[in-house]
Amino acid sequence: QFHPVKFLVPLLDEIIAGGGEIYEQTRAITCKDANEIEMENGTVLSAEKVVIASHFPFNDFNGFYFAKLAINRSYGIAAEVTKPISDGMYISAEKPTRSLRSLPDGVLLIGGDGHPTGKSSVDTQTHYENLAAFGQEHFGLTDILHHWSAQDMTTLDKMPYIGEMTKRTPNILVATGFNKWGMAAGAIAGKVLSDAILENENPYARLFDPTRPKLKLKDMQQFTKKNLAVGKDLLVSKAKRPDKTxxxxxxxxxxxxxxxxxxxxxxxxxxxxxxxxxxxxxxxxxxxxxxxxxxxxxxxxxxxxxxxxxxxxxxxxxxxxxxxxxxx
Incomplete structure (x- = not known):
């Protein structure tokens, strides 16, 4: 239904045509302020404005983003089926969640079986087996062509964080917490962030503001629950004993x-x-x-x-x- 690479490559061409430069395989490891961005190879960069758009912010101690984002994995398979669905995209109302997308030549994409990263109650391979069993039961799955997994972040109130990372660092901007709506949220993030850099008004800036001042009671409850769980996970993971030589x-x-x-x-x-x-x-x-x-x-x-x-x-x-x- 949508080809993200065909969407993004022309944008890269526009950046290069406008004098921009693209560096791949170049990991940034710290960003204390816009004048001090340290790279893995020891190079230190500076800029008037910095956008942290690295999925999970790599400088997450700035604003304690690690305490405000929940991380989940989900799974997908592309399979040949004997009972194809009508063209389109579908998602189940019941649990466990299953999403479906039609592909050419009788191929069906089946997604779902998500869980918090690092905390699956079964062996990870079982999640792919669950999707395959669903495909066999409902669509006559005959062969799995590809399988993969993805990782997504969700904010406390389910709305992405797009804008100034903190009030103390107005020259560092962030885009994260898209809650599995990455292509749509990524596009609006581009508009919100470019307007912020150019000091233009944007009607959505306040809605997505990462420093939005008031958390609702249920958001505070979610924050407390999440971080209590992290403390428990730390203790449990440290206490695990080896089971083999x-x-x-x-x-x-x-x-x-x-x-x-x-x-x-x-x-x-x-x-x-x-x-x-x-x-x-x-x-x-x-x-x-x-x-x-x-x-x-x-x-x-x-x-x-x-x-x-x-x-x-x-x-x-x-x-x-x-x-x-x-x-x-």
Missing amino acids: PEELAVDEGGLLSFNGQKLGGYRDKKGKLHLVKTTCTHLGCGLNWNDAERSWDCPCHGSRFSYEGAVLNGPAVKPLERVESGE
């Missing part, structure tokens, strides 16, 4: 291991090589949980994710996990 780990299997008296995260790849990391999140120190479907280490506190080699996959963390030599 490296020798017991099968090929393409991961989990918490006991290694030389340490609790480590381990994964044995398809060639039999063992990869060991310390499973303390580099964001705020929570313990990490193994994600068997994506072969990643996921944080139940604030949603950071790391590859089995320790590289950052999802923020707010910006630093990789510490790796440990296995000696194999």
